[in-house]
Each structure stands twice: as C-alpha cells, then as structure tokens.
Amino acid sequence: MSNDKDTSKLWGGRFSEATDAFVQRFTASVGYDQRMAAEDIVGSLAHARMLTSIGVLSEQELVSIEGGLEQVSKEIENGTFQWSIELEDVHMNIEARLTELIGAAGKKLHTGRSRNDQVATDIRLYLRSAIDAIAGELTRLQRGTITLAAANTETIMPGFTHLQTAQPVVFGHHLLAWNEMLERDYGRLMDCRARLNQSPLGAAALAGTSYPIKREQTAAALGFDKPTENSLDSVSDRDFAIEFCAFAALLMTHLSRMSEEMILWASVQFGFIDLPDRFCTGSSIMPQKKNPDVPEVVRGKTGRVNGHLVSLLTLMKSQPLAYNKDNQEDKEPLFDTVDTVLDALRAFADLVPAMRPNEETMREAARAGFSTATDLADYLVRRGLPFRDAHEVVGAAVAHCIETGLDLPELDIATLKGFCPNVAEDVFDVLTLEGSVAARNHLGGTAPEQVKAAAKRATKRLDSR
Numbered sequence: 001m002s003n004d005k006d007t008s009k010l011w012g013g014r015f016s017e018a019t020d021a022f023v024q025r026f027t028a029s030v031g032y033d034q035r036m037a038a039e040d041i042v043g044s045l046a047h048a049r050m051l052t053s054i055g056v057l058s059e060q061e062l063v064s065i066e067g068g069l070e071q072v073s074k075e076i077e078n079g080t081f082q083w084s085i086e087l088e089d090v091h092m093n094i095e096a097r098l099t100e101l102i103g104a105a106g107k108k109l110h111t112g113r114s115r116n117d118q119v120a121t122d123i124r125l126y127l128r129s130a131i132d133a134i135a136g137e138l139t140r141l142q143r144g145t146i147t148l149a150a151a152n153t154e155t156i157m158p159g160f161t162h163l164q165t166a167q168p169v170v171f172g173h174h175l176l177a178w179n180e181m182l183e184r185d186y187g188r189l190m191d192c193r194a195r196l197n198q199s200p201l202g203a204a205a206l207a208g209t210s211y212p213i214k215r216e217q218t219a220a221a222l223g224f225d226k227p228t229e230n231s232l233d234s235v236s237d238r239d240f241a242i243e244f245c246a247f248a249a250l251l252m253t254h255l256s257r258m259s260e261e262m263i264l265w266a267s268v269q270f271g272f273i274d275l276p277d278r279f280c281t282g283s284s285i286m287p288q289k290k291n292p293d294v295p296e297v298v299r300g301k302t303g304r305v306n307g308h309l310v311s312l313l314t315l316m317k318s319q320p321l322a323y324n325k326d327n328q329e330d331k332e333p334l335f336d337t338v339d340t341v342l343d344a345l346r347a348f349a350d351l352v353p354a355m356r357p358n359e360e361t362m363r364e365a366a367r368a369g370f371s372t373a374t375d376l377a378d379y380l381v382r383r384g385l386p387f388r389d390a391h392e393v394v395g396a397a398v399a400h401c402i403e404t405g406l407d408l409p410e411l412d413i414a415t416l417k418g419f420c421p422n423v424a425e426d427v428f429d430v431l432t433l434e435g436s437v438a439a440r441n442h443l444g445g446t447a448p449e450q451v452k453a454a455a456k457r458a459t460k461r462l463d464s465r
Ligand code: ARG
Pocket: 029, 033, 089, 115, 116, 119, 325, 327, 328, 329
C-alpha cells in the first residue's frame, strides 16, 4: 500500500492514503461500463437543465456544461477520450474530464445526485434502447418465418410426438408454431420495457435530496413514463435487468429448439431442408461435410444466456436495501445477454426465411410410419364404431401392414373390410396425406385453408406493432 495521499479521487476528501493498486483494479468498472457513456451524458444533461430551472445552476453554468459534455461526447466517439482506472467508472471519468474542460461549473453537476441514481438511470436508458433494437430484429425474424409459412401451406411433412412420426402436418403450420413462441417472447419483451420505463433520477444516494428537484421534469426529458415511487427501491432495484434476462433466456430456449429442428432436418437422414451454403461451413478432413454451424452456435449460446439470468438472480438474492457495490456486477451479464440475443436474432432473421424445403423428401417421410392411422380410426367412428374399438381395429390393420410390408392406403378394400365390415370405398379419401391434413379444418388445425388464414392473422399482428 502506498501512503501518498491521492488527490485525483472525486471522493478523496476523507482519505489519508491512496487506494491499493490491486483494489483499484478489482473494484473498477470503467473497463465495461464505458459502454453506457452516451446514456450517462444524456442523463447529466437532463439533470443539469433541471438544476438550472430550479436556480441551482446559472444559465451561464448550464451553457458551459452543455458545451463541455458535447466535447466529452466527441472525444469518446472519436476514440481520443482517456479512460482512467483511477476514476473507477464511466460516471467519474466523464465528470472529471468535464471539470478539466470547463472548470468550476463541472464541479456543480453532481449537485443533488449520486452515482447510485445515476447508474440506475443509465442502465435503464441503455436497456431501453437495446430492447428497441431487439424488438426490431425479433419482428424481422417473425416476418421471415411467416412469409416462408405462407409459401408452404400445402407442403406436407410428418408431424412428430416423441420424435416418432405421428400425423401429417403442413410445413407452414410447423413454422407458424415457431412464430407463436416468438410472439409470446415479443409480448414479454414489451412487458419488460413498460415496467422498466420509469426514472430513478432524483433518488440520489438512497433517501432523496434536500434540493427542490423536479423529478417529473427529468423523467419526461429522458423519455420515461414517470419517476419511480420510492428512493430506496429506485437505487437498489434491478428487477428490470432480471426480467430482461428472463425474457432472453426463454427466447434463446426457443431459438435453441428451432436450431435443433433445423439441424435434424438438414441432416442426410432427414433431408427435409437445405440450408444455403453461406450459412454453413465445411470440415477440414471430411470433404463431403456441410455443417449447420449457425443454428449450432445459437443452440450453444443459449447456455450462457441462461447462465446470466441465474447470475443476476443470485447477485440480488441477499442484498439489503439500498445500494450495494455488488450491483456493479449486474453489467457484464446484462451486456453479454444483449449482445448474444441481438446476434442470434440477426442470424436467424437471415437464415430462417432462406431454408429451402425438399417437398418430396418431406412427403415421403410423412407417408412412412402410418401417419394416417388416426384418420382411419376417426373414419370408423363416423361409421358407428366407439373410438376405443376403432383404435383396436386400426392397430390390427397396422400390424398387418408391418407384416406384409404395405402402407395403409395400399391395402385393398376387401382386406380393409376384413378388419371391419363398416369400411366403404370412400375410406381411401381419408387415408391420403392431403385428406388427412384437409380434415383438420378448424382454428389452430393444420388444414391448408386454416394455415393460410393463420399466416394472414400473424402478419396483421406484426403490422399493428
Ligand atoms: N460503478 C458503480 C456501479 O456500477 C456506480 C455506482 C457506485 N456507487 C457507489 N456508491 N460506489 O454500480
């Protein structure tokens, strides 16, 4: 430890020796919170203008603060700003440079404010812009998904349960299922934005301030709906970051499930889709390989996003009111979540609409595995059999097909009548793939007519955002 008194600290007054060099590094956040510099400056401008309107700063001082902050902002943008670890974080780096540039007026900016309400304001502003960017990419992905769905309302593929062929569906129906997951994600994102959009500025360190500040004024200037209610809560609340990470974890979980399907579908074994070469990579040893890297990386990145949610929950779980320095640890998980989600959405917004379905392969797969067996059972019910008996009869017919190597529609009418005398010639209408999907003609069903209407409704929802 050095014994020299360090006069460079903005809080150095009561200290008699300089901060230990390791402690300095260990407790500093400027390495990562400088990402919020623009928000910090916008927040300071709103605060300075409010202080001027209540007579704490003079017009002259305000003009000089505005000019100084503009200069700081330029220096940060063009990369000439000298970030210093001695000044701990983005807030004190900017304030110190401002004072260096404009002198006395710079020292007045922090009147009636604390870094505690300042940082809470900065994170909310930062996250609000990030949410808007994410909403844009999410909407782009949904639009691409719906467009591909609308082009594939008659492309038949097997629908699965237990990853075993279950019943035929159309590809567009499957894609619109993805869109429903994403639609709920969008709703959660907007809920998060609405709760986040309140201004903590004015809570100061924890109890408020003795100046006659106007919190409504700074809230409005920063585009917040209103000021937060309680000063203790304002400086210690990070719910909005947790909510955002919860949204992100669920979104990534959805993207990961979509990834898993694309990876399976693109395999030689499934062969349902082709992914454009520009989204794939090769192998350095196996010349035939074309690997679906993009969905694999998205699936892989889901882990870190889920981890960040747990980090933030754990960060907050034992904190007493009000601000604790622990909170500084909120930023890296939050920033990485934003970056990862934006990248994943960007990749998928480009990739998903570029998938090319192999209609013949999908159709063949749907035909295999007796996917219209339920349709035969439903047919027998319409012809008077109780469903459980029909289930039994069709089970026997399937067993016969497995034994003889035939498909259900390949059985002749006499054989079918042998299983159940109620069968007539029209049975073949329901045994075809087209008959099967067309029969599911109700809201939420896979009939092409329904899927077309569903795609229209989904587009309308997007248009009204
Ligand atoms: N860098 C700090 C953070 O990220 C800013 C607030 C610091 N407040 C304090 N009283 N030390 O949380």
